[in-house]
Amino acid sequence: MDLRAxxxxxxxxxxCTVLWHLPAVPALNRTGDPGPGPSIQKTYDLxxxxxxxxxxxxxxxxNYLGPPFNEPDFNPPRLGAETLPRxxxxxxxxxxxxxxxxxxxxxxxxxxxxxxxxxxxxxAATAExxxxxxHFCTSLQGLLGSIAGVMAALGYxxxxxxxxxxxxWAPGPAHSDFLQKMDDFWLLKExxxxxxxxxxxxxxxxxxxxxxAAAVTLHLEAHGx
Amino acid sequence: MPAGRPGxxxxxxxxxxxxxxxxxxxxxxAPRAGxxxxxxxxxxxxxxxxxxxxxxxxxxxxGDPPGTTAExxxxxxxxxxxxxxxxxxxxxxxxxxxxxxxxxxxQQSGDNLxxxxxxxxxxxxxxxxxxLPPEKPFNISCWSKNMKDLTCRWTPGAHGETFLHTNYSLxxxxxxxxxxxxxxxxxxxxxxxxxxxxxxxLFTPYEIWVEATNRLGSARSDVLTLxxxxxxxxxxxxxxxxxxxxGLEDQLSVRWVSPPALKDFLFQAKYQIRYRVEDSVDWKVVxxxxxxxxxxxxxxxxxxxxxxxxxCNPFGxxxxxKAGIWSEWSHPTAASxxxxxxxxxxxGACEPRGGEPSSGPVRRELKQFLGWLKKHAYCSxxxxxxxxxxxxxxxxxxxxRNQDEGILPSGRRGAARGPSR
Numbered sequence: 175m176d177l178r179a180x181x182x183x184x185x186x187x188x189x190c191t192v193l194w195h196l197p198a199v200p201a202l203n204r205t206g207d208p209g210p211g212p213s214i215q216k217t218y219d220l221x222x223x224x225x226x227x228x229x230x231x232x233x234x235x236x237n238y239l240g241p242p243f244n245e246p247d248f249n250p251p252r253l254g255a256e257t258l259p260r261x262x263x264x265x266x267x268x269x270x271x272x273x274x275x276x277x278x279x280x281x282x283x284x285x286x287x288x289x290x291x292x293x294x295x296x297x298a299a300t301a302e303x304x305x306x307x308x309h310f311c312t313s314l315q316g317l318l319g320s321i322a323g324v325m326a327a328l329g330y331x332x333x334x335x336x337x338x339x340x341x342x343w344a345p346g347p348a349h350s351d352f353l354q355k356m357d358d359f360w361l362l363k364e365x366x367x368x369x370x371x372x373x374x375x376x377x378x379x380x381x382x383x384x385x386x387a388a389a390v391t392l393h394l395e396a397h398g399x
Numbered sequence: 400m401p402a403g404r405p406g407x408x409x410x411x412x413x414x415x416x417x418x419x420x421x422x423x424x425x426x427x428x429a430p431r432a433g434x435x436x437x438x439x440x441x442x443x444x445x446x447x448x449x450x451x452x453x454x455x456x457x458x459x460x461x462g463d464p465p466g467t468t469a470e471x472x473x474x475x476x477x478x479x480x481x482x483x484x485x486x487x488x489x490x491x492x493x494x495x496x497x498x499x500x501x502x503x504x505x506q507q508s509g510d511n512l513x514x515x516x517x518x519x520x521x522x523x524x525x526x527x528x529x530x531l532p533p534e535k536p537f538n539i540s541c542w543s544k545n546m547k548d549l550t551c552r553w554t555p556g557a558h559g560e561t562f563l564h565t566n567y568s569l570x571x572x573x574x575x576x577x578x579x580x581x582x583x584x585x586x587x588x589x590x591x592x593x594x595x596x597x598x599x600x601l602f603t604p605y606e607i608w609v610e611a612t613n614r615l616g617s618a619r620s621d622v623l624t625l626x627x628x629x630x631x632x633x634x635x636x637x638x639x640x641x642x643x644x645x646g647l648e649d650q651l652s653v654r655w656v657s658p659p660a661l662k663d664f665l666f667q668a669k670y671q672i673r674y675r676v677e678d679s680v681d682w683k684v685v686x687x688x689x690x691x692x693x694x695x696x697x698x699x700x701x702x703x704x705x706x707x708x709x710x711c712n713p714f715g716x717x718x719x720x721k722a723g724i725w726s727e728w729s730h731p732t733a734a735s736x737x738x739x740x741x742x743x744x745x746x747g748a749c750e751p752r753g754g755e756p757s758s759g760p761v762r763r764e765l766k767q768f769l770g771w772l773k774k775h776a777y778c779s780x781x782x783x784x785x786x787x788x789x790x791x792x793x794x795x796x797x798x799x800r801n802q803d804e805g806i807l808p809s810g811r812r813g814a815a816r817g818p819s820r
Contacts, residue, residue, distance in 0.1 A: 240506040241478030242513070250521050300507070300564075301586050351445040351509060352524035 210327035211383050217320040218376035224313055225369040231306050232362045238303055239355050250356045258290070258360060259283035261367040268371075273382070274330045276375050281321045282333050283368050288314050290361050324379075438462060439522035441514055447528040447614040450503050450562070456496040457489065458514035458523060469494040471517030476527075477505050501529045503562030530562035532616030536591075536609040539623045542630045542724045545660040546716075549595040549627065550588060553609045556618060565613040569593040574604045574624065601627050601717070631713050632724035633658045636670065636692075641707045641734035648701035648739040654693045655709050658726065667715040671725065672696070672749075677704040677733075685749055694749035701739035706731040 236244035259282065271279070291311055299307070322332055439460045448454060460469060472494045474481040481496065489495045494514065504510050509526030516522050534556025541551040551569055569582035582593035599605075605627070609620040636655040644650040653672060661668075670688040674696060675681060688694055699705060708728040716723060 238506060239508050240511055242475070242511065245478055301590065350524075351526040352441075352511065352513075355508065355511070355526070356524070 209383060210324050211380070213320065213323045213327055214376055214380045214383060217317070217324055218373060218380060220313075220317045220320050221369050221372040221376060224310075224317055225366070225373070227310055227313060228362070228366055228369060231310050232366065234303060234306060235299075235358070235362060238299060239358065243355060243359055248359070250359060252360055253353070253356065258364045259286050259368070261364060261371045263371075273328065273379060274325075276379065277321060277325050277328070277330060278333050280368075280372055280375055281318065281325065284314060284318050284321070285333075285335070287361070287365050287368065288318065291365070294358060294361065439514055441512065441523040441525040443525065445509065445526045445528070447530075447563075448501055449615065450529055450531055451500055452529075454496075454498045454501060454527070456498070456512065456525065458494045458496070460492045460494075460522065468492060472522070473515050473517075475511075475513045475515060477511050501527070503531070503560075504529045507562070507564045528563055528614055530613065530615060531557065531560075533557070533561055533565050533611035533613050533618045535618045536567065536611050536620040539607060539609060539620060541607060541623070541625060542632045543599070543627050544631075545633055546601065546627060546631055547599070548597065549599055549605075549630075550592065551582070551595075551607060552588060552592045553620065555591055555611065561613055561615075563613040563615065565611050567591060568610045568612070569607065570610060571595065571605050571607045573600055574606055576603070599627055626719070628717050628719040629721045630724055631661075631716050631719075633661050633711055633713050633726050635726045635729035636709045636711050637729070639707065639709050639729045639732045641705070641732045643734065643737060644695065646737055648737045649697060649699045651696045651699060651705060651707070651734050651736060652693065653696060653707055653709065653732075655729070657692060658711050658713075661713050661716065664713070664716050669712040669714045669722075670694075670709055671712070672707065672709050673728070674705050674707045676700065677706065688749060691749075696749070699736050701736050704733055704735045706733050708732070 233244075242248050259279075261283070288311060291307065291314065294307060325332060439458055442457050442459070443454075446454070456474075458469070458472060458474070460472065468491050469488045473483070474486055474494070474496050476498075481498075485498065486494055486496050496512075504527065509528045511524060512527050513524045514522045536553045536555050538554040539551055540553075541549055543549050549571075553567075553569075555565070555567065567585070569585075570579055571582065572579050580595075582595050584594040584596065586592060587594040603626075604624050607623045607625065611618045611620075636658055638654075638656040640654045642652050642654075644652050651674075655670075657668060668690055670691070672685040672688060672694055673682040674685075675683065685694060685696070696705075696707075708731050710728045711726045713723040715721075
């Protein structure tokens with residue numbers, strides 16, 4: 175809507191519109207209600223914790239895959255990894271995501287990643303690796319729950335998985351072991367990238383949800399009003 | 400994983416990796432979605448080989464642009480470039496490799512053999528599994544906690560080094576009832592162990608064995624036959640209390656409770672007590688403590704802190720002729736003996752509570768006590784307490800007499816001296 179200087183009706187319309195929309199602003203100005211702030215903080219903290227856990231898990235897993243997978247600049251072709259949810263996004267697009275979309279993208283990404291990770295727990299890996307993977311999956315499950323909590327607090331519906339679009343990591347019996355190793359590599363890489371991005375997502379949400387220091391002030395230009 | 404984290408600016412600037420045009424082809428599968436440029440196939444794909452064998456491999460390049468050749472291709476194994484003399488160009492599009500006398504795989508997920516293009520990008524890969532078939536597992540030992548479950552442990556043959564992932568499966572069946580069962584809970588007490596939590600039958604022997612399988616073959620251990628009742632163990636005795644015995648400076652009294660899980664069945668339980676001085680690592684063991692729930696340790700050093708532990712063996716449970724398996728030691732309980740100047744040598748048996756003649760020195764001492772008692776006792780019910788009183792009197796009278804006895808020879812704690820009257 176646009177404020178034309180000197181248009182008193184315009185100003186009134188603006189004021190009405192603002193006042194009309196005010197109750198829809200979620201949990202900001204109600205006194206005594208902490209709002210989704212604490213759970214956003216918790217989610218942020220969880221992403222940092224998971225990032226730390228992943229570093230050690232990935233190190234161990236890549237050593238299990240053997241060189242060159244555990245070499246620092248290893249960058250194999252990215253093939254089956256096409257089905258992985260991509261964290262990489264254009265900066266402007268990322269900035270302009272609304273809260274609901276931001277949260278939904280995070281939730282969907284981790285749902286898929288968790289599913290793939292569970293498939294990673296394959297027979298051949300050592301018992302110790304299986305334990306670490308299982309532990310990580312549990313923590314990731316916790317992150318999902320936390321995101322769901324934030325979405326619920328803000329009144330957004332949880333994305334429901336559509337039947338038939340369950341991510342299947344089973345690429346077919348012809349999939350060679352070496353290709354599987356590359357897929358595992360990219361899964362861990364994408365997981366790492368998502369955790370980095372989520373930290374920024376939740377930091378952004380945290381800042382947005384903070385109640386402003388002063389009351390919201392409307393600057394209205396009054397010309398001959 | 401690359402070091403450093405990309406900021407949002409870097410994320411937006413990140414382009415698809417330059418390798419994307421180069422795709423791999425599954426041996427049997429269709430080409431994956433991609434730009435349809437170079438593709439390559441390694442043969443054999445993911446082979447399994449015996450240590451010391453040889454391998455002939457080929458990397459065949461296909462691709463739309465004509466002129467994709469095997470020229471400039473090279474091999475790496477586990478990230479290390481292979482010497483060029485091992486490769487040769489078979490034809491325009493195929494590079495061959497000859498490896499001899501292969502060592503065991505560097506990692507259980509397989510050695511990474513990779514075919515690279517001239518610019519270093521990955522064209523194809525194959526996992527080599529080089530190892531040995533498993534050897535017969537042996538040394539199976541099992542125990543049952545309170546007759547409720549069964550835990551077994553074994554030693555893998557060849558000390559486990561097959562270089563390949565080897566799967567161990569513990570199987571069991573009742574001797575005359577046919578059906579094989581497989582244990583499901585592994586690694587409960589170490590890497591080669593399994594726990595069977597329920598549905599165990601008593602009074603019929605079990606046949607137990609371990610099967611080891613890997614890509615190169617399998618092996619089976621000898622069958623162990625056992626009866627659950629012969630391998631019963633239980634919890635350590637709870638509520639172990641150690642306390643002083645009046646003013647006696649060289650004794651401590653240990654009391655415990657029979658392990659509750661088998662409380663009603665432990666008619667012949669055996670116990671063992673061990674104790675040590677606070678700063679020592681040498682335990683003294685009191686063996687053959689049968690069917691009692693208390694013991695008196697004697698010959699201890701005065702003014703010293705002792706740690707005491709007790710464990711139980713459910714010997715002869717349900718009429719089993721064999722000893723059971725010793726429980727874990729109870730949590731250490733500490734107590735200190737009262738202070739004194741005279742050191743005392745150690746003992747290895749529970750001291751009798753009173754009146755029971757046992758080992759030599761105690762008998763001699765009791766003899767003297769009874770002699771004294773005849774002159775002073777007027778209530779035989781209190782003989783035990785009087786015995787303690789007498790001992791305390793003996794020690795005090797030695798102090799006042801200021802006799803320099805020095806270190807007494809082992810086992811003779813003041814027994815040599817009679818009451819001075």
